[in-house]
Amino acid sequence: MNNSTIYKRKAPLAVFLIPAFAFMAVFLYYPFVRNIVNSVSKISGLGTASEGINTPWYKNFVQLFTDEKLRTAFGNTMLLMLFTIVFQVGIALVLALLVDNIRRGAGFFRTVYFFPIVISATALGLLFNLIFLYNGGMLNQLLLDLGWVKEAIDWKSEKYYMFTMLLPVMWQYVGFYFVILVTGLNNISPELYEAAAIDGASGLQRVTRITLPLLHNTLCICLTLAITGALKVFDLPWVMMGQGMPMDRSWLLGTYMYQQTFNVGDVDYGSAIAIVLVVLGVAISQLANAIFKEKEY
Amino acid sequence: MKKTLALVMAVAMCGSMLAACGGSSSAASSAASASAASQAKPVTLNVVTSYGGDDGNRANYEAAYKAYEQATGNTVLDASETSNEEWKAKVNTDFETGSEPDVLFYFNGVDSNKFVESGKVVSIDEIRAEYPDYAANMKDDMIAASPADGKKYAVPVNGYWEALYCNEKVLADCGLQAPTADTTWEEFLAMCETIKAKGYTPIACSLQEVPHYWFEYTVYNHGNTANHTELPAASTDAVGAKWAQGLNDMKALYDAGYFPVNTLTAGDADTFQLMTDNKAAFAIDGSWKIGYFQENAMDINDFTVTYVPGQGERKSTDLVGGLSMGYFITRKAWDDPEKREAAVKFVEMMTSDEVVSTFGATAVTALKNGTTAPTDADALVTAALAMTKGATGIAAATEDGLTSEARAALFADVKNIVTGKTTAEQAIDACLAVE
Structure with missing residues (x-):
């Protein structure tokens, strides 16, 4: 049996493809279509059947434009996206460049920076809750003992909430992009650096003229993942800043959708927010792909 | 050799005839016992309550239903969870899809309106028509009526x-x-x-x-x-x-x-x-x-x-x-001749004076005799x-x-x-x- 015969017989391919497709159809495509139907229906509670189509059917979509909390959630999500690009990918890039230039201990740093990824976000949320706790939290105790502050700081107040929410999120995923970028750096031929060194290029010149241009495609992947990933951030902010505290200022699209669906019981409006998330995700990932085009080398 | 063989066969035949006679009597008795067994045939009850994982009364609930299992020979398939909005949603979905339990410990207010309106739970009055002593240890005035139709459905435990x-x-x-x-x-x-x-x-x-x-x-x-x-x-x-x-x-x-x-x-x-x-x-x-x-x-x-x-x-x-929760018997269990009595006995045991006292002596109670204070x-x-x-x-x-x-x-x-x-x-x- 030659290769051409193998590829002519499609039945074995179908045997392997159909179960995965069926799985996707049941657990992804059907719920997605159902979600669209739900967003125009009237559903009075979680677990209850639809009472028919909303009057008018686009009621929830009108509400999307008038809902102040959703506007806050949208703004915060966009801000999170920006911070993700600058801090998650940015810090990961700096760390990757530093680790790439050391001769010993690269493996150690790879493990150390990647470690937060393997801890559950819920556990991290509880951990950071203890760090930022008002009464007896680690940070407040430290600041008070050092005499840098006279009174404990409410890290979840309107003044500090953004820092408190974003810091753990940024910290958690730096390691993820770090590992991708280190792998990208490993693919750059050492001969190029050797040739540059012979030509008298400085360390900075080697980074700007060799490393960054050749890391372009890896960076594009990281940026696309970071931008689309920012839309899905939910668990850490939910554990730390539950119910949009303080004063409904910290909502993200993910946390607000969950709140509406599971806590408030407004299932149809929650479905409409889910559609916004999907549309945004598709639009932004297309935009990111257009901006960060991969280059052929 | 032939004589020996004939003797063995004759003995074997007599033996088989005797066995047949005896067999008919033992078959008759086993049929009778089977019929008796079918009358008190052990059943499996599906029960959902809010006495899930971290509930303070989980241990008391487990002890109570295990005592029921021992006393009746029935089996309780317990699917209890901690009460929250997700649990309520799950219970709602079970009722919507016809997968409701036989006995449910749930809220007796607006949360259970849909079960009442769709006739999926049985009223205490209807149960009492067949079992007059059902919830007889409770003060009727303190058993909350459903806001949906004003009838009483749920037998309370501790308020x-x-x-x-x-x-x-x-x-x-x-x-x-x-x-x-x-x-x-x-x-x-x-x-x-x-x-x-x-x-x-x-x-x-x-x-x-x-x-x-x-x-x-x-x-x-x-x-x-x-x-x-x-x-x-x-x-x-x-x-x-x-x-x-x-x-x-x-x-x-x-x-x-x-x-x-x-x-x-x-x-x-x-x-x-x-x-x-x-x-x-x-x-x-x-x-x-x-x-x-x-x-x-x-x-x-x-x-x-x-x-x-x-x-x-x-x-x-x-x-x-108040007494915001209680045991409901679902229509599904009530209409099942094998489960009806088992469900009634289960609720009666879980709401007995002794069991209710273990669930919270300080709580508001509907018991006629009140709860027994812990020593x-x-x-x-x-x-x-x-x-x-x-x-x-x-x-x-x-x-x-x-x-x-x-x-x-x-x-x-x-x-x-x-x-x-x-x-x-x-x-x-x-x-x-x-x-």
Whole structure:
């Protein structure tokens, strides 16, 4: 049996493809279509059947434009996206460049920076809750003992909430992009650096003229993942800043959708927010792909 | 050889004939026993309750249903979970899809309206037509009727009360004593001022997460037991005005600085930690919170529970509480001849005087004989028993009359009311618009 015969017989391919497709159809495509139907229906509670189509059917979509909390959630999500690009990918890039230039201990740093990824976000949320706790939290105790502050700081107040929410999120995923970028750096031929060194290029010149241009495609992947990933951030902010505290200022699209669906019981409006998330995700990932085009080398 | 073979065959034939005769009698007896067995054939009951994982009564519930299994030979397939919105959704879905359990321990208010309206649960009257002694140990007046049709469906176990937990160590340091049945609201405010001046937090409460206990009592203080559960049609009607006054009282407490500094950003656990750390004096919570103090207090004798000081028509001894949950028998189990009796016996055993007493002697009860007080009661339990004994009135929580959407909208606005970002009237109207 030659290769051409193998590829002519499609039945074995179908045997392997159909179960995965069926799985996707049941657990992804059907719920997605159902979600669209739900967003125009009237559903009075979680677990209850639809009472028919909303009057008018686009009621929830009108509400999307008038809902102040959703506007806050949208703004915060966009801000999170920006911070993700600058801090998650940015810090990961700096760390990757530093680790790439050391001769010993690269493996150690790879493990150390990647470690937060393997801890559950819920556990991290509880951990950071203890760090930022008002009464007896680690940070407040430290600041008070050092005499840098006279009174404990409410890290979840309107003044500090953004820092408190974003810091753990940024910290958690730096390691993820770090590992991708280190792998990208490993693919750059050492001969190029050797040739540059012979030509008298400085360390900075080697980074700007060799490393960054050749890391372009890896960076594009990281940026696309970071931008689309920012839309899905939910668990850490939910554990730390539950119910949009303080004063409904910290909502993200993910946390607000969950709140509406599971806590408030407004299932149809929650479905409409889910559609916004999907549309945004598709639009932004297309935009990111257009901006960060991969280059052929 | 042939003779021997013939003899063996003859013996074997006689033996088989005798066996056949004997067999017919034993077959007859086994048929009879099979028929008897079919009458009392062990069945498997599907049961769903809220006595799930971390519920304080989980161990009592398990012991009770295992005793039922031993006594009847039936098997209980327990699918209990902790009560929350997701659990309610799961129960709703089970009913929607025809996968409801045989026996359900669930809320008897608006949450179960859909089961009642769709005829999926059986009323106590219908069960009593066949089993006259069903729930005979309960005071009928205290078994809540369904808001859907006014009939009674759920046999209650232990009810709940909401009251004022006090840290007596903090109070003593401030030269005060816990409020009594005679303490007025004004006296309570004066106590809070003294406690604040001494550097303690007067009231441990997260207005961000659990403002509803204070909402109940501040509203109750502007009404009475008879009208506490009435819902407003607008913020301008009498009930709406009462709610607005209650919410404004909460704002006054916030403005006076009686809540924790971080009440708008702290969780319930954080604020209750202030109580057990001896940093706060008062907290309103339910009967279920006794377990928290028993587990977390350095010395349980430092804590007591008492009436929330009243004003107006409400006496301090009037409590918020009731019997909001009970055992339902589903139509599915009732119509199954094999399961009907098993389900009835299960509910009877789970709501017997002995079992109910183990579930919470301090709680509000519908038992005709009352609950039996535990012999090893600590200071907090003793105080709770004295408090419930001295109660002059009991009203269900008014928030229970709201849909979950309206409830969420109202309580999410409490932080806006106390900070002046919205008015109590606007928040009530917004809640009613959702309702």
